[in-house]
Amino acid sequence: MNAPVYVALLHYPMRNRTGEQVATAVTNLDIHDISRSCRTYGVKRYFIVTPVTEQHRVVGRILTHWSSEKSREWHPDRFEALARVQLVLDFEAVKAEIFSKHGEQPEVVLTEARPMPNTVAYADYRRELESPERTKPVLIVFGTGWGYSDVFFPEVHRILAPVHGPKDDPDGEYNHLSVRAAAAIVLDRLFGR
Ligand SMILES: C[S@@+](CC[C@H](N)C(=O)[O-])C[C@H]1O[C@@H](n2cnc3c(N)ncnc32)[C@H](O)[C@@H]1O
Numbered sequence: 166m167n168a169p170v171y172v173a174l175l176h177y178p179m180r181n182r183t184g185e186q187v188a189t190a191v192t193n194l195d196i197h198d199i200s201r202s203c204r205t206y207g208v209k210r211y212f213i214v215t216p217v218t219e220q221h222r223v224v225g226r227i228l229t230h231w232s233s234e235k236s237r238e239w240h241p242d243r244f245e246a247l248a249r250v251q252l253v254l255d256f257e258a259v260k261a262e263i264f265s266k267h268g269e270q271p272e273v274v275l276t277e278a279r280p281m282p283n284t285v286a287y288a289d290y291r292r293e294l295e296s297p298e299r300t301k302p303v304l305i306v307f308g309t310g311w312g313y314s315d316v317f318f319p320e321v322h323r324i325l326a327p328v329h330g331p332k333d334d335p336d337g338e339y340n341h342l343s344v345r346a347a348a349a350i351v352l353d354r355l356f357g358r
Pocket of ligand 1: 276278279310313327328340341348
């Protein structure tokens with residue numbers, strides 16, 4: 166695959182349970198688990214996006230801890246995964262960072278549990294990315310809270326089809342995965358062997 170792949174976990178602009186636009190809190194699990202999935206599936210950088218400076222202080226401390234020599238020595242796998250994490254204030258900073266590395270803007274690919282119009286199937290997108298001519302950077306976006314605020318949608322170029330369980334579940338359809346589980350499944354479908 167020639168296209169460099171990036172992941173962003175958005176904490177703003179998200180919706181809360183009543184649909185208001187909010188910044189959600191970063192969770193330690195999301196930092197660790199998604200960084201390990203990113204490392205496993207060859208993602209170049211995992212951006213954690215939050216405008217809340219207090220969250221930068223807390224997450225910054227966690228990242229500093231895991232970038233120490235002691236962490237490298239005692240937990241090399243975790244160290245290696247967390248080295249891919251980059252904390253940024255907004256989505257513009259993510260795009261600017263990718264542009265500075267590759268000289269072009271990424272294709273922004275949304276993941277979403279709800280059915281949306283014009284989604285792309287995993288197999289089709291995977292085939293597209295496997296084409297040797299396909300070199301444009303890819304930025305796969307995951308959400309938090311109750312999903313993305315509508316103001317984010319103009320940033321989006323493609324939407325991946327929702328992940329579903331087996332057909333005809335006698336208990337009915339349920340596909341509200343944790344973002345950590347969704348990230349692992351999506352990355353595996355696109356890049357796993
Ligand atoms: C809305 S957030 C909820 C975060 C929540 N606090 C948690 O992790 O349990 C979940 C995110 O995971 C992804 N996701 C969850 N279920 C999904 C599905 N069935 N298909 C695709 N993406 C999904 C989407 O990126 C979505 O924005």
